[in-house]
Amino acid sequence: MKKFLIIFGLSFLTFSLYAQTENKNRGYILKVGDQAPDFTIKYLDGKTEKLSDLKGKAIMLQFTASWCSVCRKEMPHIESDIWQKHKNNKNFVLIGIDLKENEEIIRKFQASTGVTYPIVLDEDGKIFGLYAEKEAGVTRNILIDKNGKIVFLTRLYDEKEFATLKQNIEKLLK
Secondary structure, rough: HHHHHHHHHHHHHHHHHHHHHHHHHOOEOOOOEEEOOOOEEOOOOEEEEEEEHOOOOOOEEEEEEOOOHHHHHHHHHHHHHHHHHHHOHHHHHHEEEEOOOOOHHHHHHHHOOOOOOOEEOOOHHHHHHHHHHOOOOOOEEEEEEEOOEEEEEEEOOHHHHHHHHHHHEEEEEO
């Protein structure tokens, strides 16, 4: 019986540690401190630029999609608490990245949510796949410092985590 309890206890401990690790990465394939992978941004007006072209600025990437109810809940907070506050700061960039939808859907989505920050195309999900497991969900935010390093990651919308995101943005802009 004693051996059974020891084996059961070790098995439970191993499973618990695995579950915590899985929950901690929340579908990300990158972690805080990693260099943000470069990609080409395609804006709805046809303009393109590379993420690396924005080096020297604090960058917030928001992965989103029109079908995501949590995204729709979070986006007005991003608009009012982050975008409206920092949109005129030349050292800050906020880019919404729409997962696997076309320009027409994105334009309707942007209009229905009332957000004015740029939302760009990721029609094939390749940009998303640089940061998260391909089957992982949205909404998620990635905060990148002026050197291109990831400094904060969010998943879903949690008021406490969102407050910490805002605090991290403030620190980067000081």
